[in-house]
Amino acid sequence: MTFIQSVPQxxxxxxxxxxxxxxxxxxxxxxxxxxxxxxxxxFGASCGIAYxxxxxxxPFAEIAFATALLxxxxxxxxxxxxxxxxxxxxxxxxxxxxxxxxxxxAMIHLAWGIFCxxxxxxxxAGILTxxxxxxxxxxxxxxDTLGNILAGLAIQTDHSIRVGDWIKIDDINGRVVETRWRFxxxxxxxxxxxxxxNSVLMKNRFLVLGRRGGEPLQWRRWVWFNVDYRYxxxxxxxxxxxxxxxxxxxxxxxxPKPNCVMMxxxxxxxxxxxxxxxxxxxxxxxxxxxxxxxxxxxxQRIGIPLSIPAHALFVTDDTEKHRAAKTERDRxxxxxxxxxxxxxxxxxxxxxxxxxxxxxxxxxxRGDIITQQGSVAHNLYILEDGLAxxxxxxxxxxxxxxxxxxxxxxxxxxxxxxxxxRATVLAVSPVKSYRLDKHSLQAVMNARPVIAEEISxxxxxxxxxxxxxxxNLDEEAKAKRLASDQSDILGKIKNFFSLE
Ligand code: CMP
Numbered sequence: 001m002t003f004i005q006s007v008p009q010x011x012x013x014x015x016x017x018x019x020x021x022x023x024x025x026x027x028x029x030x031x032x033x034x035x036x037x038x039x040x041x042x043f044g045a046s047c048g049i050a051y052x053x054x055x056x057x058x059p060f061a062e063i064a065f066a067t068a069l070l071x072x073x074x075x076x077x078x079x080x081x082x083x084x085x086x087x088x089x090x091x092x093x094x095x096x097x098x099x100x101x102x103x104x105x106a107m108i109h110l111a112w113g114i115f116c117x118x119x120x121x122x123x124x125a126g127i128l129t130x131x132x133x134x135x136x137x138x139x140x141x142x143x144d145t146l147g148n149i150l151a152g153l154a155i156q157t158d159h160s161i162r163v164g165d166w167i168k169i170d171d172i173n174g175r176v177v178e179t180r181w182r183f184x185x186x187x188x189x190x191x192x193x194x195x196x197x198n199s200v201l202m203k204n205r206f207l208v209l210g211r212r213g214g215e216p217l218q219w220r221r222w223v224w225f226n227v228d229y230r231y232x233x234x235x236x237x238x239x240x241x242x243x244x245x246x247x248x249x250x251x252x253x254x255x256p257k258p259n260c261v262m263m264x265x266x267x268x269x270x271x272x273x274x275x276x277x278x279x280x281x282x283x284x285x286x287x288x289x290x291x292x293x294x295x296x297x298x299x300q301r302i303g304i305p306l307s308i309p310a311h312a313l314f315v316t317d318d319t320e321k322h323r324a325a326k327t328e329r330d331r332x333x334x335x336x337x338x339x340x341x342x343x344x345x346x347x348x349x350x351x352x353x354x355x356x357x358x359x360x361x362x363x364x365x366r367g368d369i370i371t372q373q374g375s376v377a378h379n380l381y382i383l384e385d386g387l388a389x390x391x392x393x394x395x396x397x398x399x400x401x402x403x404x405x406x407x408x409x410x411x412x413x414x415x416x417x418x419x420x421x422r423a424t425v426l427a428v429s430p431v432k433s434y435r436l437d438k439h440s441l442q443a444v445m446n447a448r449p450v451i452a453e454e455i456s457x458x459x460x461x462x463x464x465x466x467x468x469x470x471x472n473l474d475e476e477a478k479a480k481r482l483a484s485d486q487s488d489i490l491g492k493i494k495n496f497f498s499l500e
Contacts, residue, residue: 007069008054011047014076018043021079029086036082039075046072070116074109081105097156098163102181103149144199148182151202155179161201166209166219166281169196173209175282189282210281218253218277221284223291226269226307227299233262233270236304240274243298244291248367248426251287253277258291269307293365293430300363334359337434341382343409346454351444358440364388364427370411373424377414379435383407386431391424394470398424401469413459416441417489418496422466442497449499456493460486 007014018040025036050068053061085101117123127134155161156179165176167186174188184201186194210219227236237260244258252258258276265271274295278287299306334356338344344352362381364370370381373393383404390402390410401423404410414421415438445451463485468478493499 008050011051015047018076018079021076021083025079025082025087029082032082032086036079039078039082043072043075043079046075066116066120070113073112073116077108077112078105081108097179099149099152099156099179099181103153106181144197145182147199147202148197151198152179152181152184155184155198155201161206161208165211167206168209169201169204169206172196189284210278216253216279217281218279219281219284221276221278221288221291223274223276223288223295224263225272225274225292225295226266227272227304228269228307231304233272235302236260236270236272236299237262239298239302239304240272240295243294243368244274244276246369246372247294247365248369249276249287249290249294250367251278251280251283252291253279268309290365290367294368297363297365297368297430300361331356334434337382337384337407340407341409343380343412343455343458346451347444351448351451354444355436355440359434359436362433362435364431364433366427366429368427368431370425370427370431370433371414371421371423373422374420377411377418377421379437380409380411380415380441381425381433381435382409384432384434386427386433387429388431389426389428391426392422392466392469393424399469401466411435412455413462416455416459416496417492419492422463438497445497445499449494452493452497452499453490456486456490459489459493463489 022036022040026033029036046068050065050072053065053068056062056065081101081104085096085104089096161167161176161179161184163176163178167174167176169186172186172188172194174186174192174194177185177187177193179185179198183195183197186196188194210217227233240260241258244252244260253276256277258274260272260274263271263273274291276291278284280287296306331353335353338347338352338356338359344355347355359382362379364386370388371377373391383406385406388404388408388410389400390404391398392401404425410425411421413419415436460482464473464478464482467473467481467485473481
């Protein structure tokens with residue numbers, strides 16, 4: 001008795017086994033449930049047809065029975081394929097490429113088809129050899145398909161493209177989501193899916209973005225900007241390089257460090273590029289945009305604007321009177337800002353106006369480090385708009401000490417005592433601030449040295465908060481140290497500003 005003839009006798013066992021397989025796959029191969037259900041349905045329908053035609057001896061019934069058997073076998077083999085590739089292999093830690101699964105299952109289906117044909121006395125080899133035309137037609141039409149299958153297998157086995165890679169082919173730029181037997185699917189950032197025949201990938205040159213042997217996945221980006229020739233290139237390069245290297249910008253790699261280069265002497269401006277390494281290739285434009293805001297803020301802080309095209313014509317009524325009125329408005333605003341700062345509550349109007357005249361605007365982008373713990377101080381800052389955090393680095397751990405918002409001041413401890421910065425202040429949103437240097441404060445304090453006492457009280461309060469974190473002080477110990485801290489700080493201020 002042949003295998004095919006014995007199938008009806010074992011029908012119940014086979015149906016039971018496929019039923020059990022169905023349950024197993026529904027529970028374990030969650031991503032393939034739909035396909036499992038379709039295969040099982042086809043199997044059930046084929047069994048129904050086989051049962052109905054089994055006892056019938058007519059020629060039509062015989063063909064229907066054989067076809068049902070063939071289809072039921074294909075459905076069963078598909079389920080077994082899912083079991084093997086999607087359940088068993090992943091269980092032992094191996095996830096084969098999709099194309100390998102597709103091709104293996106297709107080969108097994110083909111083998112089953114040939115086996116069934118032979119069981120019914122049809123010799124495929126005979127048909128193919130006797131019908132040269134059929135062989136030629138099949139061979140010809142399969143040429144492209146076979147080319148794609150082989151190219152797909154080659155791409156997958158030599159790892160030239162892996163699922164998840166970002167590739168650029170022609171002007172298409174996207175992430176590889178899967179390689180099937182005929183094509184490789186690439187998803188772009190614009191939510192398009194590009195279907196690229198495997199043979200095209202095999203024959204053409206393509207770029208795998210951000211991949212370099214032994215290095216983490218990161219891709220160098222170029223952010224261009226122009227600055228007028230009036231400003232020294234070395235100043236621009238240093239300011240931008242330093243700002244980008246110091247800032248905490250999401251998705252910008254720390255190594256290799258970002259840098260800035262001057263790339264061209266253009267018509268009326270120098271053309272610069274900031275280069276950085278992007279760690280998440282899916283978020284390129286938003287990260288470029290973050291980097292641009294840092295470039296803009298870094299240049300603003302040293303008084304360098306981005307260039308305006310030489311042919312642009314600005315017509316403003318910028319008379320002497322107009323300029324004076326604008327300066328007056330700015331001064332008044334700065335005076336109002338200073339008036340609201342606790343540190344300067346002991347200053348009178350004249351002193352505040354004197355300080356207001358020397359305030360300078362300083363912009364920071366999110367992630368910029370405004371003051372770095374341990375560094376030398378040149379300015380104190382008054383935060384006009386935005387949010388910043390005071391972070392203390394202790395024993396390799398960083399701890400948030402305070403949050404600073406509009407109207408708060410910072411950077412006074414080091415500027416007034418001459419000591420290194422006690423903490424790091426980080427911009428957690430875009431920050432607009434005013435800065436004040438020692439020279440401007442010196443003039444005011446020289447005229448009325450008693451100001452130093454009021455200021456030292458505020459400094460001592462902040463100092464005690466830092467000490468309680470650094471030395472784990474309780475409230476009582478903190479209060480005890482406050483008075484001695486204040487006289488200590490006052491001494492330092494007087495000494496640093498050479499006050500009587
Ligand atoms: P400076 O040491 O110059 O630089 C870091 C700044 O963080 C410091 O001055 C203070 O302005 C600020 N800072 C430190 N501790 C506190 C705190 N407890 N509350 C608010 N700001 C603080």
